[in-house]
Amino acid sequence: MILWMYLLMFYYCLGLNGAAAENTRLDRIEKCGTKCSQGLHCKPKQRYLFPTPCQNPAEGLNTTSVFHNISLSTVMRCDGRQKCSLHLRIKTVLQLSESIHGVTFCTITAGMMPHCQTFSFTRTSRERMTGLQVEIENDCTAISPSQQVQVTVKTVANYCGVTLASTYHTPQCINEDLKRHVPECITGRLSYDVNPEMKELSVNVSDMLEDRDYLLRLCHKNFICVGTGASTLIKKEQPVKSVILSYSRPLPCLCIEGWSVVTDARRVQVCPFKDRLKELWTGITFDPVEKTLLWEPSCPVTAVVSLCEKREDSVCVDLPHSSRNVGREKITFTKVDPHPKLCMKFTAGSQSWTRCPFADGRFQAWDVVVTRQQGREEVKVWSQITTTFSLRLCVKFAGHPVCQNNETHLQVEKHKAVDLNLTGKLCNSCVQVKMVGVKYAVTVIHCLKQCNQSSPDSHIITDQPTWDLTWVVVPAGVCLASIIIVTLLLHVVLTVHRRRKPNRKKERVCTSEKQVDPALDFVVSALETQPALQGGVLIPDSPHCGNEKANLISN
Structure with a gap:
């Protein structure tokens, strides 16, 4: 049961899509002409360069009920699959009377002279159908895509105030029927594959004009698509209509543009990277002398730029009065502190991106x-x-x-x-x-x-x-070490000098009376090598050698 329901819905949706596609298809005609209601014979009359002036309505003519309706539509006449032209079909309904001998259809388009066609009714058919509503249709007015046409219907003779006017917009080239069959709307269809590693686009062309060569190029899309390099030609004889195009940056406005080699050919663009907005938030520059931060968009974009301060939790808080709407000119911020925490925030729609140009600390003051x-x-x-x-x-x-x-x-x-x-x-x-x-x-x-x-x-x-303590401790240490070294050198020199004094007599006396106690021998040797000590001081005996060799003086 579920499967049947699914199939039923599928065919229903398919039918809707088919009906929608069919509605875009224009009516075909083999040749243009004029049709009148059955029994009413009408034939075209000679055109006049200038329209005839209007005259007062005939007696008994109800001017408000002459025309009942006007209908305008586009039809297509084809001489081949890609050689079709457009025509305007005009239908009107009028109340026929003895004083109305025919109708005139006039069309005016921008920059063109009025184009009028007059059709007269034969006397016999007019007399036979007087008082009836009749329909007149004509589809011989050639038109172009995307035109605005003003249509006016008048009576013959041209009675003042008895007219019906309407404005009509012809289909644009976005109509699928026109894109396939009208030469001025045929642009070709582009498909592509992206190779991001090689930065290349493989482009294929289909449904191009069969008897014309084709050109392809890369361009930056703005009001017009500005080319980024030379165009590549595809010959109409080539069995495979494909080329390789190289790009430098995947910008959202970078597009592939193609057109047939004909005068004033319509062009088609496809933009492979149109969603890559993050590619725009680069190219931030800083002038350290003027303290000016600059950014210029590489593509037209609707966005807001502001400065913000990045916190430790990675949230960037907007700085007051720093928001700028992106236009076509550079965004400039003057008197900027180039601190690593200062960033630029770009907001487009519901998305935001943050870039921190000073994060590397290169300009940190x-x-x-x-x-x-x-x-x-x-x-x-x-x-x-x-x-x-x-x-x-x-x-x-x-x-x-x-x-x-x-x-x-x-x-x-x-x-x-x-x-x-x-x-x-x-x-x-x-x-x-x-x-x-x-x-x-x-x-x-x-x-x-x-x-x-x-x-x-x-x-x-x-x-x-x-003040860094190093600048105090190091010089003080050097001075103290110098004083200690000088003091030790002076002490050594004085000691050597005193020991070399000639006093042999005292040496003999002292030697003859020398103690024999081993413990005293240790004290004497200590006195000879260490004349003075701080705290407990050993002082050499006086020049008068007594019974004791040394005295221990304790503080």
């Missing part, structure tokens, strides 16, 4: 530097240029810092680092740093991760430059 030493954090503002920063102290609640109203300005010299000297128990505190003097700048927020144990009464933010 300043930064907040954090170092940790001995359980405390040191926060410094470092800058490559002399500039001013605004500082705000914040308290962190539920992950979001809330800043105080007071604001401090900090002057930083070129190639210097200024310590913010955040002290005290500030585990829940943050500091906001922002460059002053630019129009578009990001705010760097640093929140303390360690508690700085220090006096709570010390200043929270200072602008005194921080």
